Amino acid sequence: SAVISQKPSRDICQRGTSLTIQCQVDSQVTMMFWYRQQPGQSLTLIATANQGSEATYESGFVIDKFPISRPNLTFSTLTVSNMSPEDSSIYLCSAIPVVGDTQYFGPGTRLTVL
């Protein structure tokens, strides 16, 4: 398994600003992902964080709005840029350990944009 931590756990931000969310895994993993979960909804994949190269974004998500970094095997960041109230959501990091196919999730970051 993998234990995943995220910082911050929650934040309240002003419209037009940016927030960077950090994700740290306690062991080496192969894949890391970022999801968004809007209130009362299921999880939507934003992008796959690739180590040492540009992230792979899903349809409807773009790098300028959600830049992602993954400098090593256990750490990734997601930035939510030029925020609007529609970006209010829970952002979740997940990872797949070196052995197995199961994705494990962090506790999430609850973002509110005023």
Next chain:
Amino acid sequence: EDQVTQSPEALRLQEGESSSLNCSYTVSGLRGLFWYRQDPGKGPEFLFTLYSAGEEKEKERLKATLTKKESFLHITAPKPEDSATYLCAVQAASSASKIIFGSGTRLSIRP
């Protein structure tokens, strides 16, 4: 298009009243089906992975089963602490580890 549908959307049970949650899926070659539990304000907690039709996994009061078209999460004699949203997700053989989530079933157990 790969798709996951969960039913019911919400389920309220009395403590001790057993039931089942359904996850129907359409995928181009199933690599794995996953069940997660999510408590309010928290990230999904992994429960089970199922890989092939006929497979079953158990953990305490929960048992997950898999056919070629759907999976069931059976809850036997549930307790109030089993109240949560249960999420089903599938991974296609060609998906490069991406998984698709269903919309979840909100389970509430009354004492």
